[in-house]
Amino acid sequence: MKEQLQTFLEIATEAALAGGTELQNYLGKIEDSIVEKGRPGDLVTAADKASEAIILDIFSRHLPQHAILSEESGELGNQNNKYLWAIDPLDGTTNFAHQYPAFAVSIGLLIDGIPAVGVIYDPFHNELFRAAKDLGATCDKQSLMPETYPHKIRVSQNSELSKSLLVTGFAYDRRETSDNNYAEFCHFTHLTQGVRRSGSASLDLAYVACGRVDGYWERGISPWDMAAGIIILRESGGKVTAYDNSPLNISSGRILATNGYIHNAVSQELMNTPPLSTWGKH
Ligand code: IPD
Ligand code: CA
Ligand code: CA
Numbered sequence: 715m716k717e718q719l720q721t722f723l724e725i726a727t728e729a730a731l732a733g734g735t736e737l738q739n740y741l742g743k744i745e746d747s748i749v750e751k752g753r754p755g756d757l758v759t760a761a762d763k764a765s766e767a768i769i770l771d772i773f774s775r776h777l778p779q780h781a782i783l784s785e786e787s788g789e790l791g792n793q794n795n796k797y798l799w800a801i802d803p804l805d806g807t808t809n810f811a812h813q814y815p816a817f818a819v820s821i822g823l824l825i826d827g828i829p830a831v832g833v834i835y836d837p838f839h840n841e842l843f844r845a846a847k848d849l850g851a852t853c854d855k856q857s858l859m860p861e862t863y864p865h866k867i868r869v870s871q872n873s874e875l876s877k878s879l880l881v882t883g884f885a886y887d888r889r890e891t892s893d894n895n896y897a898e899f900c901h902f903t904h905l906t907q908g909v910r911r912s913g914s915a916s917l918d919l920a921y922v923a924c925g926r927v928d929g930y931w932e933r934g935i936s937p938w939d940m941a942a943g944i945i946i947l948r949e950s951g952g953k954v955t956a957y958d959n960s961p962l963n964i965s966s967g968r969i970l971a972t973n974g975y976i977h978n979a980v981s982q983e984l985m986n987t988p989p990l991s992t993w994g995k996h
Pocket of ligand 2: 802804805938
């Protein structure tokens, strides 16, 4: 099993690096190809498509029997297959379109619905986050501080919410629903040292995994946003659940991911977030 996971990890790495190279090539050159997919702000570009094409080509050559759920192409193969790859060829398209350096390729393998292999590649910073079940999690960064990489990553050890730095995001349906995470954002901004909004869910999870932030929550995200990050975070010692601390359903659109130490506290506050009208009064 370990050898098989290692093989899957190598294939996912090849695909993520190839997709990331496409993103590097397209950065700053996509202005004519930016299209809104449906909701305002939900963009797709030539870079998303080029990255996805090369990733899918690598999977079709190495693992043609596996199923795929990829953001731009949708469901490929039998989705009830034991092996399902959840792929986001460009996580952080809005950032990419603005040349804001927070975007990544995210590739995660679900085995019987459970994340088992994950690769997140940030081509701008040349950081490669990887993990497989029971094999640990690493971050490789070739360009900076080569003597310290590759190395195992671990979550932070902070156990106090008041000393935490958190990260979150806002889904594309935020203008259509009052369940848009604005109240939670204000609430945690008061309770912690700060809340960041990076615009790349996969990097948010990777940053919890390597201890740069202590926790992450978000609603309105998809399996391709979180599959890779979940296994990378679990292998880094972190905890991933639903908001209410119950087991995560990867299709629910909601995730709470922390270093484990602040998990109960974040869950409790998420479940008891005061309405926005009380902002600033607690
Ligand atoms: C988005 C990013 C963002 C999150 C959105 C996602 P995309 O993915 O991960 O951080 O807040 O909900 O849809 O559209 O850039 O692949
Ligand atoms: Ca995404
Ligand atoms: Ca995407």
